[in-house]
């Protein structure tokens with residue numbers, strides 16, 4: 048593998064009509080990692096990926112992709128699923144995959160053979176000779192994804208790969224990305240859906256308003272917020288509030304508050320002593336979605352037209 052970083056970006060800038068839509072972004076994608084670029088709509092994710100692929104040129108900053116300053120020099124070692132999906136409707140699925148491979152230097156015969164095997168693996172064996180126009184949108188998207196890896200690239204760049212897939216296919220895609228990493232590929236993908244990133248990313252960057260707001264592991268991001276206590280007393284009344292930390296809020300039978308600095312034990316002792324009892328108790332670390340909301344800001348997420356509550360993004 049040699050180089051420790053498959054991709055680096057330093058101070059990348061892109062301006063459209065005088066507006067800096069990418070405004071000094073730094074990224075370091077370790078070789079062999081699954082790396083997520085997260086951000087709300089319009090954050091600058093696609094523009095950043097396009098600069099890293101050499102599809103558009105930066106107005107400032109430096110990039111290095113598989114050891115080259117010019118990504119086009121290594122395009123045969125890169126696989127790319129663009130945000131705009133599209134295949135020739137009259138082509139058969141396996142030919143469409145082989146065609147995309149051929150654009151990256153793979154001979155057609157090998158491409159066709161690999162296409163059939165890969166389609167079988169993802170449960171699309173029945174559609175190998177089906178024309179693209181006959182496939183559902185989700186199936187066509189999977190075919191295009193296979194076309195982006197058929198030449199076994201060292202670097203796989205996927206722009207919003209989970210969008211447009213149903214939950215079963217989203218799960219298949221997660222498994223597929225993990226298998227690509229096991230093959231030795233580096234995967235760089237963008238998403239605004241936190242649940243996938245939370246499960247599969249080795250590292251991630253959060254971008255908003257063209258700037259990088261966070262870089263690190265999923266645990267680093269989640270660790271930025273305090274842990275939370277969920278406590279259910281035996282008695283349902285409000286009297287228990289007097290024995291709880293001041294930030295405690297009630298949600299039905301459950302009271303929530305930040306894990307106090309001195310731990311939960313002194314509070315539990317008081318709750319028991321005063322007869323409130325313990326019907327339920329858990330200490331939770333906030334999820335990536337909550338960390339994302341805290342890092343990007345509720346207002347910025349709402350302004351991008353996205354849900355702030357977890358589990359609602361699709």
Ligand SMILES: Nc1ncnc2c1ncn2[C@@H]1O[C@H](COP(=O)(O)OP(=O)(O)OP(=O)(O)O)[C@@H](O)[C@H]1O
Pocket residue numbers: 063064068086087088089090091092093094095130239
């Ligand atoms: N070719 C272009 N000309 C003018 N403005 C552009 C162009 N491409 C992107 N933009 C603008 O740049 C900003 C960033 O867009 P970009 O597509 O990079 O964001 P994104 O994070 O990928 O969001 P999304 O998930 O909505 O695609 C947006 O405001 C977009 O309208």
